[in-house]
Amino acid sequence: MIRSIAIYAFVLALATAPDMDAVTKERLLKLGPLPAPPTDPTNRWSDDPKAAELGRWLFHEPRLSRNGEVSCATCHQPELGFADGRSLAKGLGTGSRHTQSLLNAAHQRWLTWDGRADSLWSQALHPFESPLEMGLSRGEVIERVRAIEPLRTRYESVFGALPAAEDTKGVQIAFGRVGKAIAAFERRLVTGPAPFDRWLEAVRAGRDAPIDGFGADAIRGAQLFVGKADCVRCHTGSLLSDGEFHLIGVPSKDGGLPTDRGRLDGVDRLRKDPYNAASPHSDDPNGARARWTAATQPDPETWGRFRTPSLRSAAASPPFMHQGQLASLEDVVRFYDTLEGATSLDHHSERVLEPLALSEQERSDLVAFLKGVHGTPPDRTVWNDPWPDRPPELVQKTGVGASPQAIPGP
Ligand code: HEC
Ligand code: HEC
Structure with missing residues (x-):
């Protein structure tokens, strides 16, 4: 059967394309x-439209950074193929790698140039904590989500009440969910x-x-x-x-x-990541992604x-x-x-x-x-900034993030 299909395909190829062999x-x-x-069972909210909408708001919000000026969109600019046009990325500081496009990232098994993340949602947490990118601690991210009204309401309508600042475990979970909402948004950044x-x-x-x-x-x-x-x-x-x-x-x-x-x-970083697919934050800690991660070995x-x-x-x-x-x-x-x-x-x-x-x-x-081979980019309505004229003083008013603290490590 397979053979006859192959022969048929071959004959067809000869008949239609003299220049191209079978x-x-x-x-x-x-x-x-x-x-x-592919679906991502490690993120229960992966295909939840309300989570994706929250993700769009989070993605564009510069106040989720130490100086209030760097958002995901600073480096992943929709008009520049969701990258930044620079050789090396620049957030709070200048990094050592080139910004990747986000288009079709949802197809990847391993994220980033070195594959240190095994899901879109765990990857989305790294820039917040990186001193060269957005430079906040997990607790600070959650406090800012609480302080910025449209984010708070949207977060709570998807995930329920935000944890109290003292609830360390709750804050870790909420931080993971911030990543899950952003990932739901990023899944829509695919080309036609x-x-x-x-x-x-x-x-x-x-x-x-x-x-x-x-x-x-x-x-x-x-x-x-x-x-x-x-x-x-x-x-x-x-x-x-x-x-x-x-x-x-x-x-x-x-x-x-x-x-x-x-x-x-x-x-090394993948295996130590507290939010990897095998972690308690994963919604599928025994699934395929978790097994792939468990199978990775440091190899010179x-x-x-x-x-x-x-x-x-x-x-x-x-x-x-x-x-x-x-x-x-x-x-x-x-x-x-x-x-x-x-x-x-x-x-x-x-x-x-x-x-x-x-x-x-x-x-x-x-x-x-x-x-x-470059596909049609997603429609503007998928990714545009939902709140282009956000009032800059909002964070200062609540006092969140006003104190100059040491920038936490990644
Ligand atoms: C052995 C595997 C391999 C082969 C064969 C290969 N590539 Fe690549 N390609 C890579 C890797 C890995 C990178 C990224 C390297 C880096 O950043 O250091 C890359 C990067 C690229 C990039 C840059 C994309 C970007 O977004 O930065 C282009 C374009 C590209 N390759 C096209 C080609 C073409 C055309 C050929 C055939 C002539 C080819 N590649 C052959 C593995 C390969
Ligand atoms: C300072 C610039 C900068 C900021 C801010 C930034 N990124 Fe990135 N992004 C990068 C760079 C650089 C890489 C490549 C990282 C590496 O390999 O080390 C990257 C890689 C990625 C990838 C991997 C894509 C792939 O194909 O594997 C995703 C997804 C991503 N970023 C999403 C985000 C999200 C979500 C945010 C906001 C929470 C964000 N980025 C903030 C610069 C930035």
């Missing part, structure tokens, strides 16, 4: 469309069909001619992507990411040897590895790579082509890449493909 076509058809994100998906649809129907937004150059780029350039080895599946960690040797930003331990530190081989980014949202959020080292898609393709300046870390290096020796035409074809 193997190439079969590989390409695995890359789209992108389905809805890309020109590539529309082209695949036509291919399925037996037509592989260029279409609007996905021209002959992008089609040649697609063939390179799954063929000679073998990008699909890591940028695989409909997300165009294997969700795993690799060291590809992009030269570090300052030109020196890389010092970021990447996945090696990520695993993973030194300096970073998660393969999804290419579904890449084109909208330059610069590229974990330090924003490369300014354009052209630069990225040139890097893979020549591997010029690639750092070799001897025993640590996966040594998975070889220079591709592409022609100029092939390089620009690959770039055309990378542009063609």
Whole structure:
């Protein structure tokens, strides 16, 4: 049966696409469309519309930061592909990594460049506590939610009464729920069909001619992507990411040897995270996500590895790579082509890449493909700031956060 389908597909391919062999076509058809994100049982409120609405308010609220000026949206700006256009992120201070796009993050098993979070909701808690990002303690976040009226009412309508400040255990739970509401919002930040998906649809129907937004150059780029350039080895599946960690040797930003331990530190932090999928805050502490986390082991081989980014949202959020080292898609393709300046870390290096020796035409074809896989961004009504003219004095009036305290560590 399978064999006859394969033969049929092969004959069909020959009949309709003299330029594209059946193997190439079969590989390409695995890359789209992108389905809805998988459910997340560790977050009971994952698909709760009221929680998502609260999440939108929390996401845009700068007073949930030490200086009252940094919100999630400061670094994840909707107009910049939910990133910030900078090489390195800047909140209360300047970080050491490039801000990732939030588009389609709900599809990822491991969050951030080093995968130190195993759910969207546990990830959303990290920036609040990071001294370089928002710089508040858990208790301070909850006190500010209480002080900022629309947040308080919305929180309580989803989760019930906020705990008293002295109720340490209740505060820990409430903090986790802040993350769960933000995650419900982030799940909506998914892209719709890309020109590539529309082209695949036509291919399925037996037509592989260029279409609007996905021209002959992008089609040649697609063939390179799954063929000679073998990008699909890591940028695989409909997300165009294997969700795993690799060291590809992009030269570090300052030109020196890389010092970021990447996945090696990520695993350490993941295992210690009090809000990980196996923790008591998880709504599914014995489920698949919890088991994946329990199975992670610190492994020196993973030194300096970073998660393969999804290419579904890449084109909208330059610069590229974990330090924003490369300014354009052209630069990225040139890097893979020549591997010029690639750092070799001897025993640590996966040594998975070889220079591709592409022609100029092939390089620009690959770039055309990378542009063609960018999906339609979500509608403005999904993500816009619900309260653009919030009164700035509100927090001071309640006295919350007015005292200059030492910034807590992450
Ligand atoms: C100072 C800038 C900054 C702020 C503020 C910030 N982020 Fe980020 N965000 C980053 C950076 C940088 C990364 C990559 C982190 C890393 O790998 O270490 C990131 C990564 C992420 C990711 C992972 C995406 C993926 O594909 O794995 C999510 C989700 C996210 N942030 C959500 C949020 C939320 C929610 C908030 C607010 C609570 C927030 N961020 C606040 C800079 C910021
Ligand atoms: C061995 C696995 C692997 C292969 C093969 C591979 N990539 Fe990547 N790709 C990665 C990883 C890992 C990163 C992030 C590296 C970093 O930040 O240090 C990345 C980053 C990128 C980025 C930047 C995305 C962003 O949002 O910053 C683009 C674009 C990209 N790759 C395209 C390609 C293309 C085109 C090819 C084929 C020529 C290719 N990749 C081959 C693993 C791979």
